[in-house]
Amino acid sequence: MRKYKHIIFDIDGTLIDTEEAILQSLQDTLREILHKDIENSELKFALGIPGSVTLRTLGITDTERANDRWNEHLLKYKSRIRLFDGIPELLGNLRMNGYRLGIVTSKTRDEYITDFAVPFELSDYFDTVICVENAARPKPAPAPLLAYLSASGINAEDAIYIGDTIYDSQCAESAGMDFGFAIWGNVEPQGVLTDYIFKRPVDVLLSLGGNNGSVSVS
Secondary structure: OOOEEEEEEEOOOOOEEOOOHHHHHHHHHHHOOOOOOOHHHOOOHOOOOOOHHHHOOOOOOOOHHHHHHHHHHHHHHHHHHHEOOOHHHHHHHHOOOOOEEEEOOOOHHHHHHHHHHHHHHHHEEEEEEOOHHHOOOOOOOOOOHHHHHHHHHHHHHHHHEEEOOHHHHHHHHHHOOOEEEEOOOOOOOOEEEEOOEEEOOOHHHHHHOOOOEEEEEE
């Protein structure tokens, strides 16, 4: 019997490769507002959390204006954003095998539409989409996944969350949900608590017949 009914995906770093575009545009934003050059390696903490949280952490008080500028700079790097190889095939096969698919993302609804739904035309695969404004608190708090469970009318054991950051792992753990760590984007897996490690998108489909048990990757 299939263990899960729903498979929930993060977007950035999981379905689409956005790391270079996000970090380069953030660098441009900080150079403009703070007049600082900050190395990409020092900004990687920004991957997987809302932009407003990132900007506040970096000492910016007017996060709304700065986030608008960040999104404007991001437009310069849109051509560098791509789907990871095998994602459309994975989504199609999962749906064909009877899984319900969903998204829980730190993007705003507008960002979800402009960065993902419109350019990649994959939104029809997903029944439920939870964006940052749909939950009381963002990842790593459990609220986004709890909002998904409420919207879908399912229990935590009915779903698995697949993402690429420690924030995704912590969100799933706090929500009582299994977590699959997607490392196909050359993610560093150190210290992430996970039930599955997926090296390629196809491994999601191949692995869901069993439970490998929780492991801490180091």
